[in-house]
Amino acid sequence: MHILITGAAGMIGRKLIDRLVIDRALGDHIVEKLTLIDIVQPARPAGFSDHVKTRSADLAGPGVAAKAIAERPEVIFHLAGVVSGEAETDFEKGYHVNLDGTRALLEAIRTAGGGYKPKVVFTSSIAVFGAPFPYAIPDDFHLTPLTSYGTQKAISELLLADYNRRGFLDGVGIRLPTICVRPGKPNKAASGFFSSIIREPLAGLEAVLPVADSVRHTHASPRSAVGFLIHAAGLTREQLGPRINLAMPGVCCTVAEQIESLARIAGPKVAARIRREPDELVVRIVSGWSERFDAKRAAELGFKAEETFDEIIRAHIEDELGGKIA
Amino acid sequence: MHILITGAAGMIGRKLIDRLVIDRALGDHIVEKLTLIDIVQPARPAGFSDHVKTRSADLAGPGVAAKAIAERPEVIFHLAGVVSGEAETDFEKGYHVNLDGTRALLEAIRTAGGGYKPKVVFTSSIAVFGAPFPYAIPDDFHLTPLTSYGTQKAISELLLADYNRRGFLDGVGIRLPTICVRPGKPNKAASGFFSSIIREPLAGLEAVLPVADSVRHTHASPRSAVGFLIHAAGLTREQLGPRINLAMPGVCCTVAEQIESLARIAGPKVAARIRREPDELVVRIVSGWSERFDAKRAAELGFKAEETFDEIIRAHIEDELGGKIA
Numbered sequence: 001m002h003i004l005i006t007g008a009a010g011m012i013g014r015k016l017i018d019r020l021v022i023d024r025a026l027g028d029h030i031v032e033k034l035t036l037i038d039i040v041q042p043a044r045p046a047g048f049s050d051h052v053k054t055r056s057a058d059l060a061g062p063g064v065a066a067k068a069i070a071e072r073p074e075v076i077f078h079l080a081g082v083v084s085g086e087a088e089t090d091f092e093k094g095y096h097v098n099l100d101g102t103r104a105l106l107e108a109i110r111t112a113g114g115g116y117k118p119k120v121v122f123t124s125s126i127a128v129f130g131a132p133f134p135y136a137i138p139d140d141f142h143l144t145p146l147t148s149y150g151t152q153k154a155i156s157e158l159l160l161a162d163y164n165r166r167g168f169l170d171g172v173g174i175r176l177p178t179i180c181v182r183p184g185k186p187n188k189a190a191s192g193f194f195s196s197i198i199r200e201p202l203a204g205l206e207a208v209l210p211v212a213d214s215v216r217h218t219h220a221s222p223r224s225a226v227g228f229l230i231h232a233a234g235l236t237r238e239q240l241g242p243r244i245n246l247a248m249p250g251v252c253c254t255v256a257e258q259i260e261s262l263a264r265i266a267g268p269k270v271a272a273r274i275r276r277e278p279d280e281l282v283v284r285i286v287s288g289w290s291e292r293f294d295a296k297r298a299a300e301l302g303f304k305a306e307e308t309f310d311e312i313i314r315a316h317i318e319d320e321l322g323g324k325i326a
Numbered sequence: 327m328h329i330l331i332t333g334a335a336g337m338i339g340r341k342l343i344d345r346l347v348i349d350r351a352l353g354d355h356i357v358e359k360l361t362l363i364d365i366v367q368p369a370r371p372a373g374f375s376d377h378v379k380t381r382s383a384d385l386a387g388p389g390v391a392a393k394a395i396a397e398r399p400e401v402i403f404h405l406a407g408v409v410s411g412e413a414e415t416d417f418e419k420g421y422h423v424n425l426d427g428t429r430a431l432l433e434a435i436r437t438a439g440g441g442y443k444p445k446v447v448f449t450s451s452i453a454v455f456g457a458p459f460p461y462a463i464p465d466d467f468h469l470t471p472l473t474s475y476g477t478q479k480a481i482s483e484l485l486l487a488d489y490n491r492r493g494f495l496d497g498v499g500i501r502l503p504t505i506c507v508r509p510g511k512p513n514k515a516a517s518g519f520f521s522s523i524i525r526e527p528l529a530g531l532e533a534v535l536p537v538a539d540s541v542r543h544t545h546a547s548p549r550s551a552v553g554f555l556i557h558a559a560g561l562t563r564e565q566l567g568p569r570i571n572l573a574m575p576g577v578c579c580t581v582a583e584q585i586e587s588l589a590r591i592a593g594p595k596v597a598a599r600i601r602r603e604p605d606e607l608v609v610r611i612v613s614g615w616s617e618r619f620d621a622k623r624a625a626e627l628g629f630k631a632e633e634t635f636d637e638i639i640r641a642h643i644e645d646e647l648g649g650k651i652a
Contacts, residue, residue: 140468151488155481162477
């Protein structure tokens with residue numbers, strides 16, 4: 001099986017590649033070839049180099065998407081995207097990457113000819129929803145995003161569903177909750193603090209909390225995100241039906257509960273490394289985000305996340321810190 | 327006040343122009359100038375020619391949208407669009423006109439500069455919804471269109487809402503129910519039969535019914551559609567809030583009830599001019615359409631339609647047939 005990954009240099013892309021290289025399989029199929037694309041040159045995964053093509057390219061650029069699918073990958077993980085904070089501050093870049101890039105990929109597939117019909121797994125976001133919300137957001141809640149990022153994701157979902165319905169591809173869009181704990185350095189996502197208040201203290205560093213402790217949100221670990229992607233790739237058209245864009249499960253908790261969990265696992269001294277410093281832009285963006293989901297369809301289709309925030313922190317300590325706390 | 331109308335040669339465009347020329351006002355403002363654009367040359371309204379510019383142009387073409395708003399119309403009625411049947415059979419044309427055309431207009435407004443911030447009234451459609459449906463579709467029901475037309479309308483709504491949120495324009499999207507009775511000749515809309523089964527018999531002609539009598543749908547007259555547009559143009563940002571795309575009210579009834587109404591008003595001989603001839607494409611498209619709405623927000627905001635299908639037929643006889651039945 002030949003797999004194309006866009007946004008392959010991003011955090012989730014790299015973790016997905018690691019998993020595919022370790023498994024050497026996706027579902028029942030041997031992974032024979034990987035094509036990795038990103039705006040920055042993706043790294044070549046160790047031990048699999050002979051079967052990997054990497055390329056730095058802008059998917060929305062002329063001919064780029066057609067070239068990306070030239071060797072007809074059977075599965076495409078479309079992860080490429082500008083994150084929420086950047087899409088809000090750079091309107092044109094957000095639309096170029098998140099909308100035009102997605103549309104270019106879909107159009108390349110549609111016009112490829114020869115009966116080409118890949119599986120396309122698209123990472124959408126719970127930012128497709130906008131406040132005010134019911135107590136828990138049901139699967140049939142309307143899309144009223146309050147950010148340009150959420151708008152671009154919602155539009156991409158609609159395009160994917162139409163291309164799926166017309167039979168140009170087999171699509172599935174997974175609305176990721178906030179992925180936490182993100183490893184590495186902070187990115188420009190407005191949601192970055194949800195991770196940094198755990199990651200930095202665990203690494204012996206101070207972290208800044210730009211919102212109130214009472215902010216409630218839904219999280220899943222990077223490990224779960226990779227699990228969602230792989231599970232989504234295995235779902236059939238029949239299982240999915242026409243409503244192919246699905247909110248994923250996650251752990252629903254407040255920032256205060258995240259911090260309690262950190263104190264429980266790593267001790268109060270670690271948890272004390274969080275400094276409160278409200279940031280109006282982040283407060284405003286996050287106030288429009290969803291808190292809690294009733295992700296029934298995802299559960300029925302077998303998607304699984306952690307059950308508690310403790311598990312999320314432990315996954316981070318195992319996967320990123322070699323099991324040790326600083 | 328300077329008003330731009332796209333899709334000005336279409337049925338609703340022409341009726342809106344007639345009304346604006348008769349009223350010589352929109353809300354509290356005198357109508358001083360009209361710019362009329364369509365893919366075919368729009369007619370010059372009688373008695374107002376000195377203040378009208380007409381142009382045949384493709385809004386998605388290079389520079390066309392910028393030229394359309396060059397004189398900074400304060401209100402834009404964006405009605406231009408390829409209808410549902412045609413968007414389904416001609417995938418590329420549908421996306422070009424219904425998505426690229428809308429985006430080009432919004433981008434022209436955004437980049438116009440000089441603090442330009444028009445009111446943009448966009449005609450969306452109940453085709454943004456897709457089956458299965460609850461008994462009545464609430465205002466917060468999700469967007470899962472089952473046609474390319476519905477997809478393009480849903481995407482345009484999302485774009486309009488984001489451009490509104492960012493302050494580039496004051497937008498409002500009105501989801502028209504099926505407009506019935508459409509005057510003139512059938513167009514390529516899959517919903518065309520809802521009108522022709524009334525219009526043709528009233529004109530002494532045979533009409534074809536391509537779906538079952540039990541099909542339920544929601545209708546409003548062309549007169550109501552114009553009323554929605556004018557009412558929408560008068561709503562403020564504050565009244566609308568962030569959720570600017572609204573399902574309009576209408577008369578919910580079955581095809582059988584439409585025909586009963588026709589028989590009641592025009593006699594059984596007229597109603598007998600309807601011939602049943604199922605059409606699989608139309609049956610399939612219509613089966614994915616919504617039947618009934620709980621259009622609470624529209625009602626709260628003062629949008630009004632007919633209360634019975636009898637009123638809809640009478641509006642047609644008054645407005646199109648000079649009060650007479652053939």
